Amino acid sequence: MKRALAIVAAAMLLAACADNTEEPAAPTTSAPAYPVTVGSLTLDKQPQKIVVLSPSATEMLFAIGAGAQVTAADDNSNYPAEAPKSDLSGFQPNAEAIAAKSPDLVVLSNDTNKVVDQLTALKIPVYQAPAATTLDDTYKQLTELGTLTGHPDEAADVVQRMxxxxxxxxxxxxxxxxxxSYYYxxxxxxxSVTSKTFIGSLFSLAGLENIADGSDADGAKGxxxxxxxxxxxxxxxxxVFLADSxxxxxxxxxxxxxxxxxxxxxxxNSQVVALDDDVASxxxxxxxxxxxxxxxxxxxxPA
Incomplete structure (x- = not known):
């Protein structure tokens, strides 16, 4: 039961295996212009010591060419292979441990333990990249990370390619x-997931009908x-799609x-598909x- 709750908690980060062919963007050839502002966050200069506490954000940063600026990633950031995985937790972030890395930008997906306020009090810039609920959320986060890290053109290229x-x-x-019909x-x-979730919406793109839609437990489980x-x-x-392979x-x-x-x-009919858990989450x-x-x-x- 403990494992089940942990998996569901991770899945809910999306409202939170395939070939990994995404190529990292080429590095910026000219010096980016600063200061830059995204929402209420302004950076006076390009960050060079980024701490990231979200596997999705880690993948985004490397895809847009900002991987060399990432000095520490959370303990679940296992892609790409060169990501500087550390013992920092994205689920239970510790402001003191994060600050010890001397970051000039922290990227995280949620504000567990009110870590944003704690880091802000320490004068450490924080960008939140919450769990996407639509593809547009993904595109927005890529774009904003591109602006903050000095890779706007590369981010735009990644978004358009996607x-x-x-x-x-x-x-x-x-x-x-x-x-x-399908079961996920x-x-x-x-x-499982319903079509209301980020993952469910991707299956809807393929014209599939979700057997979990209309489940009595849906309202309570979000x-x-x-x-x-x-x-x-x-x-x-x-x-049947397995995100637990x-x-x-x-x-x-x-x-x-x-x-x-x-x-x-x-x-x-041999239509049980084992997905990569990481890609699926x-x-x-x-x-x-x-x-x-x-x-x-x-x-x-066959159609």
Missing amino acids: KDDIAKLVRDVPQRSEKL ELDPTFY GYPQLSAEVIIKADPDL KCCQQSADTVKARTGWSGITAVK RWGPRVVDLVRAIVDAVSKI
């Missing part, structure tokens, strides 16, 4: 007279209901071995990889 790639993927989805699994206790095996079996989804070692074989699951259409540039995995799975089913 938009173009997703648009092409969606165009290639086969047209069907009836929508395919966050953990083996059957926590779009992350816990289903039952009986409900899932009865819904008989055409596709790394954390919980779930696979097509483990799903098939569950009592009563071998008769589900997705299982019978973040809202940075690798969202394109997740959309690609969804579209690839849909395209394998």
Whole structure:
């Protein structure tokens, strides 16, 4: 149960495995102009010691060419490989530990422990990149991080490339007279997502129908209901997507071995898709990889 709650908490960061092909942007060739302002945050000079406490933001910073300015990343920032992973926690941030890194900019996704006020009192600039609820949120954060770090052009290029790639993927989805249904699994206790979430909205782009929509638990769980095996079996989804393949070692074989699951259409037709947990739980540039995995799975089913 403890693991389940941790996974759901991480998933709710999105309202919070595929090929990783996102190329980092080329570095800026001319000195950026400062000061710059984003919201209420003004930086007088380009930050050179960035501490980032969000895996999604870490991926964004490296994608826009600001990776060399990141001196410490949180303990869950495992992509790209060169990210300077540390023992800092994004879930339970400690202002004293962060300040010890002498940052000239801190990037985080949430204000747990009122860490923003604590860092502000220490005269440390803070940019919040909260969990995205739409793709536009992702694009906005990339753009703002580009402005703050001195990489506005690179950020604009990344955003445009993402938009173009997703648009092409969606165009290639086969047209069907009836929508395919799917079940998205966050953990083996059957926590899932509805179409109201960031992740759910990506599946909607591919024209899929979510069996978790309308769940009685939806309102209380904010779009992350816990289903039952009986409900899932009865819904008989055409596709099953596993976002717990790394954390919980779930696979097509483990799903098939569950009592009563071998008769589900997705299982019978070998349409159980194991996603990369990290790609499936973040809202940075690798969202394109997740959309690609969804579209690839849909395209394998005859229209």
